[in-house]
Amino acid sequence: MSASGRSEAASVATAVEAHPLPESGVPVQPKAPPPTPDAPDKAPNEVFHPNQTDFDTVADAYDDSLPHHVMDHYLDKRAEFIRRHVAPGRVVDVGCGTGVLAARLSDDGYDVTGVDPFRGMLKYLKKRRPGIDAVHAFGQRLPFGDDSFDLAYCVAVMHHVADPEAVRETVLEMTRVTKPGGHILIWDHNPRNPYWPILMKRVPQDTGAERLIPEKEFLEALHAGGAKPIVVQPHSLIPDFAPRRLMPLAIRTESIVERAPLLNRLCAHNVILAVKTIQR
Ligand SMILES: C[S@@+](CC[C@H](N)C(=O)[O-])C[C@H]1O[C@@H](n2cnc3c(N)ncnc32)[C@H](O)[C@@H]1O
16 A cells, blocks of 8 residues: 555544444544435445445344354354464454354454444444454444554455445455455355355345455455465355254265365355565
8 A cells, every 4th residue: 555545544544433433333424414315324435335234233133043053164164264274363353243253263362353333243242252352343444553463354244345346445454454474364155156145035134235246356456455365265055954963964065065176166155365465
């Protein structure tokens, strides 16, 4: 980032700190124009589409939106992936939600900060692990200095950010706050998986405003931010309806499909791990 870009980011971070987000999750700016019916409370430069899921209203149901044995499987997979690739250090979970992965990584010795624009979700993180820093902010405007974290990650967030420019800004912000040599991890829904449109009609967190994002967009934004992808992998397959007693079989099948060229393009998630190569 250029010097002017840095100072711009710093002033945005300051603005976010000075004007914390209200319960609606939309930042308040001091001289914002009056709200309009199309974009309530929309702040200058903030990209937040009006029909995006209001996670404050979903927060109480979120942890029960999928069967717990399926959620636990994904939690194990994500924590294991991070432990395999990134040593314990300072990490930021962007769009941390109710904080299940943040809590797991904290237990594993990572120094975790959770960020989310919805206080209703952060409330559950605070309840789960009062010691974890819970920061109320958008991924597009992370209120941290450059080169602050060893790892910046997001799981199942980008398809809610959705707008192409906002997705790019979020990736750039995640890269900016990562130390040179540190990692950026994006774990999101794979648009090629045919089951998402069916499942997304059923779960409370999806309203139809989401956009499943081709991995190419993430790769371009990472490159623009000065990060080099080191793992680009299709991951996971187990659907919400997998019965608990069939999980061992489902896990073996998933592992075979993940390693099968071409077939693995249909996996549920795209996982991209990048290393920040540039010194700002
Ligand atoms: C499907 S939940 C995923 C939560 C958590 N990462 C997990 O894996 O359980 C999506 C999360 O993204 C958050 N989110 C939505 N828009 C965001 C944005 N612009 N920046 C950061 N987080 C956002 C939501 O508040 C919500 O907590």
